[in-house]
Amino acid sequence: MAKVIMVQGTMSNVGKSLIVAGLCRIFKQDGYKVCPFKSQNMALNSYITADGLEMGRAQVMQAEAAGIMPDVAMNPILLKPTSDVGSQVIVNGEVIGNMKAREYFEYKKKLVPEIMKAYEKLDKEYDIIVIEGAGSPAEINLKENDIVNMGMAKLADAPVILVGDIDRGGVFAQLLGTLMLLEEDERARVKGLVINKFRGDKTILDPGIEMLEEKGKVPVVGVVPYMNLNLDDEDSLTDRFDKSVKDSKNYNDSSAVNDETDRGFQINIAVIRLPHISNFTDFNVFEQTDIINLRYVNDVNSLGNPDMIILPGSKNTIGDMRWLRESGFEAKIKKLACAENDRLDTKGIDRNKEFEKKSDLCVPVFGICGGYQMLGNMIYDEEGHEEGGCIEGMGLLPINTHICEEKTRKQISGRIGKLTGVFEALSGKEFEGYEIHMGVSESADNMDTTDNTYSPVVQKENVYGTYVHGIFDKGDIAETIIKVLAERKNVNLEDIDIKSYKDIKEAEYDKLADTLREFMDMDKVYKIMENNLS
Numbered sequence: 001m002a003k004v005i006m007v008q009g010t011m012s013n014v015g016k017s018l019i020v021a022g023l024c025r026i027f028k029q030d031g032y033k034v035c036p037f038k039s040q041n042m043a044l045n046s047y048i049t050a051d052g053l054e055m056g057r058a059q060v061m062q063a064e065a066a067g068i069m070p071d072v073a074m075n076p077i078l079l080k081p082t083s084d085v086g087s088q089v090i091v092n093g094e095v096i097g098n099m100k101a102r103e104y105f106e107y108k109k110k111l112v113p114e115i116m117k118a119y120e121k122l123d124k125e126y127d128i129i130v131i132e133g134a135g136s137p138a139e140i141n142l143k144e145n146d147i148v149n150m151g152m153a154k155l156a157d158a159p160v161i162l163v164g165d166i167d168r169g170g171v172f173a174q175l176l177g178t179l180m181l182l183e184e185d186e187r188a189r190v191k192g193l194v195i196n197k198f199r200g201d202k203t204i205l206d207p208g209i210e211m212l213e214e215k216g217k218v219p220v221v222g223v224v225p226y227m228n229l230n231l232d233d234e235d236s237l238t239d240r241f242d243k244s245v246k247d248s249k250n251y252n253d254s255s256a257v258n259d260e261t262d263r264g265f266q267i268n269i270a271v272i273r274l275p276h277i278s279n280f281t282d283f284n285v286f287e288q289t290d291i292i293n294l295r296y297v298n299d300v301n302s303l304g305n306p307d308m309i310i311l312p313g314s315k316n317t318i319g320d321m322r323w324l325r326e327s328g329f330e331a332k333i334k335k336l337a338c339a340e341n342d343r344l345d346t347k348g349i350d351r352n353k354e355f356e357k358k359s360d361l362c363v364p365v366f367g368i369c370g371g372y373q374m375l376g377n378m379i380y381d382e383e384g385h386e387e388g389g390c391i392e393g394m395g396l397l398p399i400n401t402h403i404c405e406e407k408t409r410k411q412i413s414g415r416i417g418k419l420t421g422v423f424e425a426l427s428g429k430e431f432e433g434y435e436i437h438m439g440v441s442e443s444a445d446n447m448d449t450t451d452n453t454y455s456p457v458v459q460k461e462n463v464y465g466t467y468v469h470g471i472f473d474k475g476d477i478a479e480t481i482i483k484v485l486a487e488r489k490n491v492n493l494e495d496i497d498i499k500s501y502k503d504i505k506e507a508e509y510d511k512l513a514d515t516l517r518e519f520m521d522m523d524k525v526y527k528i529m530e531n532n533l534s
Contacts, residue, residue, distance in 0.1 A: 002126045003529045006158040008133035008149055008190075010174035014165035015196040017058045018229065018512060020132045024066035025513040026522065027128050034128040036062035039115045040077040040108070040148040041134065042087065044278035044315050045232065047469075048434035052409045053093025054078060057281055058132070061232040065509045076118035077111055077147075079104070080278075082315055082386065092118065095407055109145050112155070119156060128529070131158055138181035150186045159191040159528045162218075167197035167226060172212055179216050191528040192221035194520065199226050221528075222520030229508050230288060232281040265293035266491045267482065270306035272333075272371075273298040275323050276316040279436075279469050282368055283310060285478045285501040291491065292482065300328040307485045308364050309333055311371025313469065317403070317439065318387045321374045321394075330394055337396060337463055338362035364422040364462045365396065369437050372458070372465030373401040376441065385438055396463040401439040408435050412468060416477075417455025421462045422488070425480050431456060433470030441467075473501040 005023070009016045020036055027034040041056035048054055053072040063070040072093040079087040086100045091114055099107065122129055137149035137160075146152075153160055164174040175193055182190070193216065198205070202223055209220050271283055273296040286294045297303050311333075314320040324330045338361070367375040376399035380390045385403045393401075413432035433456075443458065456468045472478045479498045486493050516522075 002123050002129045004129045004131060004156050004158045005525065005529050006131040006133060006153050006156070006160045008137050008153075008160050008162050010136055010138075010162065010164045010171075010178045012135050014163050014174075015224075016132050016163055017062070018227070018231070019161075019163055019194065019196065019224070019516070020130050021062045021065040021231070021509065022512040022516040023130050023525070024062050025509045026516060027130070028065070028067050029513060032127040033068075033125075034066045034130060035068060035071075035122050035126045036066065036074050036132065037119060037122060037129050038075050038132040038134065038148070039119075039152045040079065041075050042079040042081065044080055044276070044313075045281055046078060046080065046090075046279065046436060048409045048411055048436050049093065050411055051093075052411070054090050054095075054407075054409055054436060055093060057232050057279075062130070062132075064505060065512070071122075073118035073121045076115050077108075080315055081276075088315075093409075105142075105145060108147055112147060115147060115152070116155060129156070131156060133160075136178060137162075137186065138178045140181060150182065150189065153186075153189050158189070159531070160189045161192045161194055161221065161525070161528070162190050163194045163196050165197050166195050167199070171195055172208055175212060176216050179218065190218050191531075192524060193218050194222040194224060195220065196224045197226045198223050219524065221524045222516070224516065224519045227512065227515055229512060230284060230504060231508050231512070232284065266291040266489065267293070267485050268304070268306045269294045269308045269310065269485075270303055271296050271310045271312055272324070272329060274312060274314050274320040274370075276314045276320050276370075278313040278315050279369065280312055282312065282469050282472065285472050285504075286482070288499060288501070288504055289482070289496055291486075291493075291496060300332050303329070303332055303336075305336070306363060307489065308366065308481070309336065311365065311367040311374055313368055314370030314374075316386050317370040317373050317401075318379055318381055318389065318391050320370065321379060321391050324374065324394070333365060334394060334396065336363040337365045338461070362422075362462045364464070367397070367463075367465040368471070369435075369467055369469060370439075372397070372467060373399075373437075373439050373441060375399075375463060375465050376401055379403070379439070397458055397460050397465050399441045399443050399458060399465070401441040403439050405438070407438045408440075408467075410435050412456065414456065416457055419455075419457060419459050419464070421459060421464075423462075423464060423481065423484060425484055426457070426477065429477050429480065430475055431468065431471050431477060432474045433468040435467045436469065437467055475500065 007016050007020050024034050024036055036059050038059055043056050045057040046054050047057050047060045049070055049072055055072045055075040056078050059075040060070045076092050078090040081087045086098055088098050089096050133149040164171040179187055213219055269286055286292055373379055374393050375397040376393040377395055378400045379393055381388050381403035385405055411434045416426050416429045416431055419427045457464055457466045
């Protein structure tokens, strides 16, 4: 049987996922075969395994840290919100349907056998299992049917490390309040406390730690500093969005170029922050160099004149297409893409060279999955699998999409076909990634664009679209895009080291592990596992 330890938090986004990833990397470095586990994950960032099953990206990131292949058993239940009150429910990688919150609350206890089946599979294969909780174990209105925090700790007979977030303030109240709201047997499972995201001089914190340990009767096993890591985020609570909104608030048509130069950025990539944005981890690879400002923009007045626009995936394509139209983003994007660009003065230009001249001023647009569908002519959802009805797309790509019941789930690799326009240099590049969508898109000649026998990318002029998540991660695809954008702005990249995303992540996992070793008492952590409750 595997040793087990569980990481729970005082609230969402306290850093549980990264602590779990760091522990996985440490145990791997120490010679153990380790894996992550989270019984239930709620997120729009998901991944498709080699056998075509869907799981949360947080556990994929943690599996990478552990040096193992992702297995859907590491996340047997995935909830993908489709509205404010409902989610698509995925069990063992397969969609079982959409449920309202109340319906799922009453149903989830029936999933305990599936959870334990997944856990027991890992228990036979690994030396150590690091379990992640969700939200807080002190949600007293949810404790009755809990299957992800103390309910899971009891099922796995796991000792718990409780993590609090000092960056948002009130960390002592977070930790002590959580302990006070736990039942006596639950409180007994908490064997260590971690204060996460600390900034400053720890000696100033020491008196508070002494009082915390005295009142809580649980030792503090770590005060972990705030870390800036380029790793996949769990869900839409990512601080990437907050940072990007702050960085982009002053971007406007007249000052965007000068503003980005003043900030030290030379290339500006804008990702449209859709209300139902999913798989935003597709773009992390562009954050590796200081010359690029990757911004998530949800206000059309902040879009400015970016060097590239990305339309990301969506869990509600029709709803997000309607938002693009009502918010003014659609008109702005079409204008920047030159589809409706009346700001270009073409007087005196040789007609044979007119498009070449205009294309130099056009902003390339790249759509991924739902964003790709929105760039097309029409989106149909006659049977109501998402929002229902139909809507006109942006008309920038010659495709029509039908939302269907069967979800496409597969890993895919190959070569990008012949392209023209700004990103012609991507032609023939090797790619790999995964598809996860409920829509089938057809081109004007009725060729199924999900087939990918000819190319994963559909293109018209400087507008590109694909169903492949992770397409920018492999090889030199991102590097090629960065070089093209730099060349268009006469930016010198000779002194810029552009690495593969895999190498970047490996270095980040090691950095995370080194930080936890320095600021957590790993001897105590090992003792907590050795003295597991039984």
